[in-house]
Amino acid sequence: MKIAVTSETPQGLESKVNHHFGRCPYYTIVTVENGAIVSAQAIPNPGAGGHNPGELPALIKQLGVDALLTGGMGPRAVDFFTRYGIEVATGAQGTVRSAVEAYLAGHLRGHTPCKEHGKGKGHHHG
Numbered sequence: 001m002k003i004a005v006t007s008e009t010p011q012g013l014e015s016k017v018n019h020h021f022g023r024c025p026y027y028t029i030v031t032v033e034n035g036a037i038v039s040a041q042a043i044p045n046p047g048a049g050g051h052n053p054g055e056l057p058a059l060i061k062q063l064g065v066d067a068l069l070t071g072g073m074g075p076r077a078v079d080f081f082t083r084y085g086i087e088v089a090t091g092a093q094g095t096v097r098s099a100v101e102a103y104l105a106g107h108l109r110g111h112t113p114c115k116e117h118g119k120g121k122g123h124h125h126g
Helices: 055-062 075-084 096-104
Strands: 002-007 026-033 036-044 067-070 087-090
Touching (some): 002 096, 036 096, 075 087
Parallel strands (some): 067 087
Antiparallel strands (some): 002 026
16 A cells, blocks of 8 residues: 655655645655555655646556545545545644554544635645
């Protein structure tokens, strides 16, 4: 299983979770086998400075990701991921490692689309 986590830095599992799916600087792709983390790789977000709707979900799909963990995401992006069969969990916080562990334990599930996405950069998740 592959899990993508929006992240602040390229520090892999020790990076802090970024709270904005589309504008995050990195996606950390975590591979999980038999319930255990086996690898993590940070990739720069090519759309951090701006992107068209659907581009980033398509990229995440091409990477073979099964689930995406983030602090927040707009309803349109959630719809794209749903169409691709990728589970979205919002409300992620802490480090990439802690978010993945919460997800694997069943504590981080579901999503609440953020209505503020797309209306400016001044809102926060938490």
